[in-house]
Amino acid sequence: MEPFLKVEHLKKSFKDTQILKDISFEVNKGEIMAILGPNGAGKSTTIRNIMGIMYPDGGNITFKGNKEIPRNKIGYLPEERGLYKNVKVMDILLYLAELKDYPIKEAKERALLYLKKFGLEGKDKASLEELSKGMGQKVQFIASILHEPEFLILDEPFSGLDPVSQELFKQEIRNLAAGGTAILLSSHQMNLVEEMCDRLFLIHRGEKVIYGTMDDVKKEYANFKCTIKGRNRVEDLEKLPKVQRVEQREDTLILYLMKDVEVASWLRNLPETLEINELSIDRVSLHEIFIDIATDKNMLKEGAELNA
Numbered sequence: 449m450e451p452f453l454k455v456e457h458l459k460k461s462f463k464d465t466q467i468l469k470d471i472s473f474e475v476n477k478g479e480i481m482a483i484l485g486p487n488g489a490g491k492s493t494t495i496r497n498i499m500g501i502m503y504p505d506g507g508n509i510t511f512k513g514n515k516e517i518p519r520n521k522i523g524y525l526p527e528e529r530g531l532y533k534n535v536k537v538m539d540i541l542l543y544l545a546e547l548k549d550y551p552i553k554e555a556k557e558r559a560l561l562y563l564k565k566f567g568l569e570g571k572d573k574a575s576l577e578e579l580s581k582g583m584g585q586k587v588q589f590i591a592s593i594l595h596e597p598e599f600l601i602l603d604e605p606f607s608g609l610d611p612v613s614q615e616l617f618k619q620e621i622r623n624l625a626a627g628g629t630a631i632l633l634s635s636h637q638m639n640l641v642e643e644m645c646d647r648l649f650l651i652h653r654g655e656k657v658i659y660g661t662m663d664d665v666k667k668e669y670a671n672f673k674c675t676i677k678g679r680n681r682v683e684d685l686e687k688l689p690k691v692q693r694v695e696q697r698e699d700t701l702i703l704y705l706m707k708d709v710e711v712a713s714w715l716r717n718l719p720e721t722l723e724i725n726e727l728s729i730d731r732v733s734l735h736e737i738f739i740d741i742a743t744d745k746n747m748l749k750e751g752a753e754l755n756a
């Protein structure tokens with residue numbers, strides 16, 4: 449399948465500092481691709497280069513094989529929020545749709561539909577300054593998808609949203625991908641990324657650290673961990689087979705297990721002398737993987753680099 453967006457060997461420096469070092473990834477039709485990384489990693493710089501807001505020092509960015517940005521086919525929710533304050537909601541939505549050459553009648557119908565969907569029915573005549581922050585964000589999200597873009601860039605779409613609104617956004621983003629939209633999403637909410645993204649690109653200090661499907665990432669990094677509550681000695685648990693390391697938090701011990709562990713038989717073979725008040729088996733979460741990488745601990749990774 450030809451990707452909608454192809455980023456190849458992207459490089460960008462500000463003054464003497466190289467911010468992006470050889471960034472390459474693709475976003476395919478119908479997929480939700482996450483771009484992740486700690487604050488200052490270079491996510492927004494990557495997005496701004498894609499959107500032509502700034503120009504790269506090196507590398508190629510192509511849209512279905514073309515260098516020109518197909519502006520009418522792209523939707524963009526920037527990290528900086530804020531539309532004109534003293535304009536009515538419907539007026540700004542129609543104005544932005546018109547800029548994308550989208551037919552006004554359809555734009556109006558879709559705007560009313562989305563306003564209703566996001567709990568903003570009747571707000572079409574309100575001016576933007578009368579809306580709360582979250583409401584304003586919903587309007588800006590609607591503005592980014594009103595013209596039925598083939599490719600959608602969402603920079604931190606969930607920040608500042610309450611949990612109900614997060615669910616609404618999540619559902620809508622999924623619907624758009626199911627309808628064929630290629631989506632590039634940047635977020636710090638790892639649980640949401642884990643739930644909804646097909647692939648991810650993790651960038652740290654301007655360099656690729658992980659690029660692959662969520663399943664690949666889990667296979668590579670998200671080993672099982674066993675949490676045991678009870679008074680036990682770390683030294684005893686460290687000696688158990690397939691235990692990589694043990695972390696102690698008061699009377700709870702977390703055993704990080706090796707990738708090739710067979711969980712059922714491993715559990716059966718736990719010594720009878722263990723004090724177990726509570727026990728759980730989980731996979732390491734994307735949140736933990738992110739912290740491990742961002743803090744340069746690199747304790748979770750056992751195998752080789754992932755290749756997408």
Ligand SMILES: Nc1ncnc2c1ncn2[C@@H]1O[C@H](COP(=O)(O)OP(=O)(O)OP(=O)(O)O)[C@@H](O)[C@H]1O
Nearest residue numbers: 462463467485486487488489490491492493494527
């Ligand atoms: N216009 C600019 N001039 C100089 N430095 C810049 C400029 N824009 C970004 N930077 C620097 O580039 C680096 C990457 O910034 P960027 O905004 O891309 O990070 P980010 O991954 O989006 O971070 P966050 O999660 O905090 O939004 C930072 O060190 C930032 O200070």
